[in-house]
Amino acid sequence: MDPILWILLALLGFMLIGSLIAIETRDLLSSVICVGAVGFGTSLVFLLLGAPDLAITQVVVEILVLVVLVRVVITRRDETHATSRSTLPVGVVLLALGVMAAVVFGVLASREADEDLRLAPFGRPRMTRQVDAAALAPAGRPDLAPAGTEPASVGGAYLKHGLTADEASRGSGAANYVMGVLLDYRAYDTLGEATVIFVAVIGAYAVLRKVGRSRHAGNESDR
Amino acid sequence: MQGMSPIVKNITRLVAGFIVLFGAYIVLYGHVTPGGGFTGGVILAGGLALVVLAFGEAFARNVLTHEVAKVADSMGALLFLLVAVLGFAGGVFFTNFLPAGTLGHLVSAGTIPIANLGIGIKVGAGLFGAFLALAAFRRTTGAGQERADVLQSHS
Numbered sequence: 001m002d003p004i005l006w007i008l009l010a011l012l013g014f015m016l017i018g019s020l021i022a023i024e025t026r027d028l029l030s031s032v033i034c035v036g037a038v039g040f041g042t043s044l045v046f047l048l049l050g051a052p053d054l055a056i057t058q059v060v061v062e063i064l065v066l067v068v069l070v071r072v073v074i075t076r077r078d079e080t081h082a083t084s085r086s087t088l089p090v091g092v093v094l095l096a097l098g099v100m101a102a103v104v105f106g107v108l109a110s111r112e113a114d115e116d117l118r119l120a121p122f123g124r125p126r127m128t129r130q131v132d133a134a135a136l137a138p139a140g141r142p143d144l145a146p147a148g149t150e151p152a153s154v155g156g157a158y159l160k161h162g163l164t165a166d167e168a169s170r171g172s173g174a175a176n177y178v179m180g181v182l183l184d185y186r187a188y189d190t191l192g193e194a195t196v197i198f199v200a201v202i203g204a205y206a207v208l209r210k211v212g213r214s215r216h217a218g219n220e221s222d223r
Numbered sequence: 224m225q226g227m228s229p230i231v232k233n234i235t236r237l238v239a240g241f242i243v244l245f246g247a248y249i250v251l252y253g254h255v256t257p258g259g260g261f262t263g264g265v266i267l268a269g270g271l272a273l274v275v276l277a278f279g280e281a282f283a284r285n286v287l288t289h290e291v292a293k294v295a296d297s298m299g300a301l302l303f304l305l306v307a308v309l310g311f312a313g314g315v316f317f318t319n320f321l322p323a324g325t326l327g328h329l330v331s332a333g334t335i336p337i338a339n340l341g342i343g344i345k346v347g348a349g350l351f352g353a354f355l356a357l358a359a360f361r362r363t364t365g366a367g368q369e370r371a372d373v374l375q376s377h378s
Binding site for chain 2: 053194
């Protein structure tokens with residue numbers, strides 16, 4: 001088996017243990033630190049799977065979130081009380097969900113009939129498939145089709161044309177493919193993300209501000 | 224929130240500039256190397272958060288206020304929207320209307336570096352503002368008198 005797969009499995013086990021401790025521990029600070037450990041495991045997984053952009057982003061966001069959470073948690077008295085849960089119903093529900101996921105995955109992975117509906121094997125993306133370029137021409141205009149073969153998927157088309165910058169192929173010319181997709185091909189999606197962050201920060205200001213808030217007598221304690 | 228010990232303050236003086244420089248590098252070279260506006264913006268916010276944590280809340284209230292963060296946040300968002308609207312010069316919303324240039328150079332890939340810069344400023348200022356809101360706004364219940372004094376000396 002691929003050695004990277006063993007490392008991935010070890011990392012996944014580490015992250016699983018970390019999340020379990022983060023859920024089950026009583027101490028809020030330990031919980032925050034365990035969440036941080038899970039995040040760093042995620043970034044290592046991204047790095048091993050060949051996504052340095054995601055790995056950098058995950059590490060950096062994890063550090064900032066960890067600093068903020070530790071800053072917020074460390075001065076606060078821990079007032080969480082352990083609530084007793086009945087384990088049997090939770091276990092039954094989790095088991096049922098696991099069986100359902102296994103059945104769906106098994107059906108998709110072992111499907112023979114349709115190439116397009118079958119789950120691709122791990123680590124072998126489908127974007128390398130090629131189709132005849134004539135099939136991509138607009139209806140009734142076969143003369144507009146490019147010559148030869150073209151990638152069958154959108155991702156394959158980005159990889160083929162992303163670096164070229166002439167008018168015909170409409171690439172972005174960015175050496176980093178990820179930025180080409182984020183800020184050129186899919187820039188509208190990035191605009192939505194930016195809006196989400198903007199609204200989230202405005203919401204944080206509005207909830208946490210001091211000035212202009214009416215003070216009621218009852219809420220001295222929860223400020 | 225008081226500042227930390229002189230050791231932390233001195234090391235922060237040494238390191239913070241390099242952190243901000245690295246963040247600026249990640250933002251500006253986002254279209255050439257791994258990284259980009261969001262990542263570099265978070266690094267910038269982390270450097271500013273380090274400064275505020277080391278030098279205390281008074282520093283945050285006098286120099287790096289959340290008003291500055293708010294203005295920078297809005298300016299970054301407006302820059303990104305401006306790039307999007309200027310796309311109409313080439314046809315439709317978000318058209319990459321600038322020439323693509325030489326592959327791998329700093330000035331290449333059309334509008335992508337400008338959009339990266341806008342997103343970097345926006346994310347950096349926004350996350351730093353959220354950090355201030357979480358870490359600094361709340362700290363006034365214990366030190367209410369000190370806050371009142373500082374407010375009076377500034378007004």
